[in-house]
Amino acid sequence: MRILLLSLLLWSSSAFAQDDHGYSARARHLLEVAAGETETSFFSLAAKIHLGRDLPRAYSILDSMERDRSMGGRFYAYTLIGTYLHTRDMLPDSLKRKVREAFRVRMMYRGDTENHWVMYYTGLYLAAQTWPNEDGTRWFNGKTSEENFREAEGWLNHWMTITSTIGQGEFDSPTYMTVFVSPMFVLYEFAQNPLMKTRAQAMLDLLLADFAAEQLDGAYCGGHSRDYPDDIINPLAAPATRVAWLFFGQPKEEKWDEARYRPRNRGSWETVFAALGSYRLPEIIYRMATDRTVPYVHTETKRVRNIIRFGDVRNPPVYKYTYMTADYALGSLQGGILQPIQQHTWDVTFKSEKPNNTLFMLHPFFSGRELAMFFPEEIKFLAGEVDRYHLVYTNPNKWNSSSPFEQTLQHKNALIVLYNILPGEKHPHVDGFFPKSLDERIVDGSGWIFCRAGDTYIAFHPLKPFEWIEEDVNWRLRSHDLKNGAVVEVGSAASHGTFEDFKAAIRSTKLRFDDFDRSLTVEYVTSGGDHLRFTYGGKRLVNNRPVDFRAYRLFNGPFMQADVGSGVITLRYKEKTRTLDFPKGTILGN
Amino acid sequence: MSSILVWLSFLLTVSEFGGDSRPPIHASNPKRTFAAVYLVRGSVSGSHTGNFGVFTRNGNDTTWTFVNPSSIIAFGLGYFERVSTRRHYIAAGNGVHRSTDGGTTWRILTSWHTMEILGVVPDPYDSALIYAATPWGMYRTTDDGATWELKDKGTKRWFVQQLHMDLRDRSTLYAVMEDDLYRTTDGGESWTPVNVGGTYPQVVAQHPVDPSFLCVGFGDGSIRCSMDDGRSWKRAGEVRGEAIYALRFSPDGTSLLAAGWRTGVWRSLDRGTSWAQIWDNPAVEGVFDVAVDPDNSRHLIIATDGQGVYESLDEGRTWSRAGLMGAKVKRIEFYP
Numbered sequence A: 001m002r003i004l005l006l007s008l009l010l011w012s013s014s015a016f017a018q019d020d021h022g023y024s025a026r027a028r029h030l031l032e033v034a035a036g037e038t039e040t041s042f043f044s045l046a047a048k049i050h051l052g053r054d055l056p057r058a059y060s061i062l063d064s065m066e067r068d069r070s071m072g073g074r075f076y077a078y079t080l081i082g083t084y085l086h087t088r089d090m091l092p093d094s095l096k097r098k099v100r101e102a103f104r105v106r107m108m109y110r111g112d113t114e115n116h117w118v119m120y121y122t123g124l125y126l127a128a129q130t131w132p133n134e135d136g137t138r139w140f141n142g143k144t145s146e147e148n149f150r151e152a153e154g155w156l157n158h159w160m161t162i163t164s165t166i167g168q169g170e171f172d173s174p175t176y177m178t179v180f181v182s183p184m185f186v187l188y189e190f191a192q193n194p195l196m197k198t199r200a201q202a203m204l205d206l207l208l209a210d211f212a213a214e215q216l217d218g219a220y221c222g223g224h225s226r227d228y229p230d231d232i233i234n235p236l237a238a239p240a241t242r243v244a245w246l247f248f249g250q251p252k253e254e255k256w257d258e259a260r261y262r263p264r265n266r267g268s269w270e271t272v273f274a275a276l277g278s279y280r281l282p283e284i285i286y287r288m289a290t291d292r293t294v295p296y297v298h299t300e301t302k303r304v305r306n307i308i309r310f311g312d313v314r315n316p317p318v319y320k321y322t323y324m325t326a327d328y329a330l331g332s333l334q335g336g337i338l339q340p341i342q343q344h345t346w347d348v349t350f351k352s353e354k355p356n357n358t359l360f361m362l363h364p365f366f367s368g369r370e371l372a373m374f375f376p377e378e379i380k381f382l383a384g385e386v387d388r389y390h391l392v393y394t395n396p397n398k399w400n401s402s403s404p405f406e407q408t409l410q411h412k413n414a415l416i417v418l419y420n421i422l423p424g425e426k427h428p429h430v431d432g433f434f435p436k437s438l439d440e441r442i443v444d445g446s447g448w449i450f451c452r453a454g455d456t457y458i459a460f461h462p463l464k465p466f467e468w469i470e471e472d473v474n475w476r477l478r479s480h481d482l483k484n485g486a487v488v489e490v491g492s493a494a495s496h497g498t499f500e501d502f503k504a505a506i507r508s509t510k511l512r513f514d515d516f517d518r519s520l521t522v523e524y525v526t527s528g529g530d531h532l533r534f535t536y537g538g539k540r541l542v543n544n545r546p547v548d549f550r551a552y553r554l555f556n557g558p559f560m561q562a563d564v565g566s567g568v569i570t571l572r573y574k575e576k577t578r579t580l581d582f583p584k585g586t587i588l589g590n
Numbered sequence B: 001m002s003s004i005l006v007w008l009s010f011l012l013t014v015s016e017f018g019g020d021s022r023p024p025i026h027a028s029n030p031k032r033t034f035a036a037v038y039l040v041r042g043s044v045s046g047s048h049t050g051n052f053g054v055f056t057r058n059g060n061d062t063t064w065t066f067v068n069p070s071s072i073i074a075f076g077l078g079y080f081e082r083v084s085t086r087r088h089y090i091a092a093g094n095g096v097h098r099s100t101d102g103g104t105t106w107r108i109l110t111s112w113h114t115m116e117i118l119g120v121v122p123d124p125y126d127s128a129l130i131y132a133a134t135p136w137g138m139y140r141t142t143d144d145g146a147t148w149e150l151k152d153k154g155t156k157r158w159f160v161q162q163l164h165m166d167l168r169d170r171s172t173l174y175a176v177m178e179d180d181l182y183r184t185t186d187g188g189e190s191w192t193p194v195n196v197g198g199t200y201p202q203v204v205a206q207h208p209v210d211p212s213f214l215c216v217g218f219g220d221g222s223i224r225c226s227m228d229d230g231r232s233w234k235r236a237g238e239v240r241g242e243a244i245y246a247l248r249f250s251p252d253g254t255s256l257l258a259a260g261w262r263t264g265v266w267r268s269l270d271r272g273t274s275w276a277q278i279w280d281n282p283a284v285e286g287v288f289d290v291a292v293d294p295d296n297s298r299h300l301i302i303a304t305d306g307q308g309v310y311e312s313l314d315e316g317r318t319w320s321r322a323g324l325m326g327a328k329v330k331r332i333e334f335y336p
Helices: A002-035 A042-051 A055-067 A073-090 A093-105 A114-130 A145-165 A178-190 A194-212 A229-233 A239-248 A256-260 A272-276 A283-290 A368-374 A379-390 A499-507 B008-016
Strands: A296-303 A317-324 A328-333 A346-350 A358-362 A406-411 A414-420 A430-435 A440-443 A449-453 A456-462 A467-470 A474-479 A483-492 A510-512 A521-525 A531-535 A540-542 A560-562 A568-573 A576-581 A586-589 B032-040 B054-058 B065-067 B074-081 B086-092 B095-099 B119-122 B130-134 B137-141 B160-165 B173-177 B181-184 B201-206 B214-218 B223-226 B243-249 B256-261 B265-268 B276-279 B287-293 B296-304 B309-312 B327-335
Touching: A002 A042, A002 A239, A002 A272, A002 A283, A042 A055, A042 A073, A042 A272, A055 A093, A073 A093, A073 A114, A073 A178, A073 A272, A114 A145, A114 A178, A145 A194, A178 A194, A178 A239, A178 A272, A194 A239, A194 A283, A194 A568, A194 A576, A194 A586, A229 A358, A239 A272, A239 A283, A283 A568, A283 A576, A328 A406, A328 A414, A328 A483, A346 A456, A368 A379, A406 A531, A406 A540, A414 A521, A414 A531, A430 A483, A449 A499, A456 A499, A483 A499, A483 A521, B032 B074, B032 B086, B074 B327, B086 B119, B086 B130, B119 B160, B130 B160, B130 B173, B137 B160, B160 B201, B173 B201, B201 B243, B214 B243, B214 B256, B256 B287, B276 B309, B296 B327, B309 B327
Parallel strands: B074 B119, B243 B287, B287 B327
Antiparallel strands: A296 A317, A317 A328, A328 A346, A346 A358, A358 A430, A406 A414, A414 A483, A430 A474, A440 A449, A449 A456, A456 A483, A467 A474, A510 A521, A521 A531, A531 A540, A560 A568, A568 A576, A576 A586, B032 B054, B032 B327, B054 B065, B074 B086, B086 B095, B119 B130, B130 B137, B160 B173, B173 B181, B201 B214, B214 B223, B243 B256, B256 B265, B265 B276, B287 B296, B296 B309
């Protein structure tokens, strides 16, 4: 009896923790909203069937989707099996047979990116598990259930291993993170192998902790591998915000309309698989996401997407630095081509009720050679293809770009970004994004541009002459010098007092770049007294000590620690720890 | 139309293999044209998809029939034939596909260890021996796809754009790589750069009658040829254009055809010394392949980027559209 009572107590304590912070209410709300969607997707279908809403129509939609032979591929593979597994007890046998048939007659094309393969192999793993012992004639790829299961298992384990040892390739993407976590929700829920289930749970913990450490009120801050311009200039419109809202309760209000206006609003509903499932965010990750009482530096090592041409190393390291406060985050990658097409190298993201709560600068670079580093098609052919899919690749006004002519040095709340653009480049300019939603934007006689957004203050010093171009939601700072750059320091009411105090402090800092065209060197002493000296293509010095990227750990900060290559990630909040041990396949701690 | 000859290079390989007997061919099989379609304009692989992958047609029909598997990005084609076995292969974005029943059913032979397959070269004698060109090197299976091994000893880079089997010796293959043309004489166990020169090799072709004559097309639009099995190379005559993606000899070796990015199609009747443009269309930026009917060298088909295929029955004097409009066609082959 005592044991039973103790068990009940533990269970109720656990259940309380799971429901804490409003998660269950938000999950229910998400399902309600998704179930009411008229857009046809497996997510809205799963929500409708789960809630028993308008079942005849839901079945009819599922039936029509099953009849649509033009659908297939990795998105289809994991969403179809996820929907099926979540709803199969309620599906008529005829629909069950059609779902099964889909895995025979549809080409579940694997795609060519990391997120594609996660979706594809998750779908294949669960499908092969669901329909075991069937021969190759029963599968779209001619392989047996056993062959498909082993292949999917092999790649999923490989992906988990490299992600936990050398980092993700498509890391920290406000758009794409949902198509990593969503398959993992399904895998965690339905993998019958206990080890795979635990590894899926550990991957969810890892991906969500990675986000938690760098999120501010729902925005995924700093540099990231890839994203679309709409999400880069308006961080709270990105699908990652739906994840933050569901798990962290930030932002407090979900702006469904912002999700709906997007042509790719698919990314907004993938959290439905979380809401349908049993994964619960560990308390420690919730605290990591929401405690911003003490500013902190968080660094990470990630990896460059697979380089297939024009490189000496297949996955060179990416070094990421983020300084997080209660009001803003300043974050950066080291610069250079780390991802094709959609890279976002650095930004200031600030807490705001208004849209477009970010500020950054870039060089809009494009080349067939860059694409050929990552894609196997012919070089001349590639730029047009990518322009077709990603719409803006060759556009001189684009807001996402990797550039081989951009490098950064960041120390806490200060950043120097330098450009050394090759003569003859097709877009010989750099652009700064200054949102109109800033409360103040002042071009100061000192050469600094002072911005205020609520309690966040931003000082931005262009190194070269510039012009302002007014656009819909922003002012574009454009500068045409090939040797170029900017110095940025960010403060807040908490650190600097009033905006006037901040401006005065910045005006009194020391900034030297008078010989920049020859030396490509900038020296800056921050308002806090830190001495930064940065030479493009040369040394990065902070207080006369060189920055050693090779010393970067996989994660290093108050909330996360891991060494490159170990596969063991420690999450920490005050006295609590949680250890994700991928080699052992265990999760230890709270 | 005479009956089938398999893939031209295989036929010649077989005929010149010392000591080997020529594989019997199904003389009664009607010839079909196969087109590897990369994508159809407006379609995105893996979401709502169009029908792209492999299409086939009989004789000179202009109607193409879709061949399963559906909705794959097809880069290349391969074929194997022996007395009782015919196998079609597709080099695709998701692996090597193989059909043993003329394209009705398919099996993917590769696994997660390989990425896109850019070319597939089955050995003409041993159905279990298959080579695959991939962005991460040349892979070889000796057990019909059950296992694959990366064979990159001696190479300095990973990316293999194209594999070509020597017409005289099936253990000699050429790999068109990022930095050079490489050659193996031991079935891929080790590779040696041939020092072709030029910038970024794209494609290699071998003269069918004089196999010591090789030509390589480059990403800068140039062509270089060797008359001595690759020991020395010199630049061929000028072809106006930005990149060469296709080089093909006619079956009798009298003409060499070249095409690529903003080139149109060119022909040389003197082994690359001089060229004449035989097709051009400003609306078509890219030509990925130009195929010569092995039974009728007057019959040419070109594969374009987004405009389907064009065809000539008079050695390129007149041309007509031949279907697959809107398709980006990567490769054309004539198989049974």
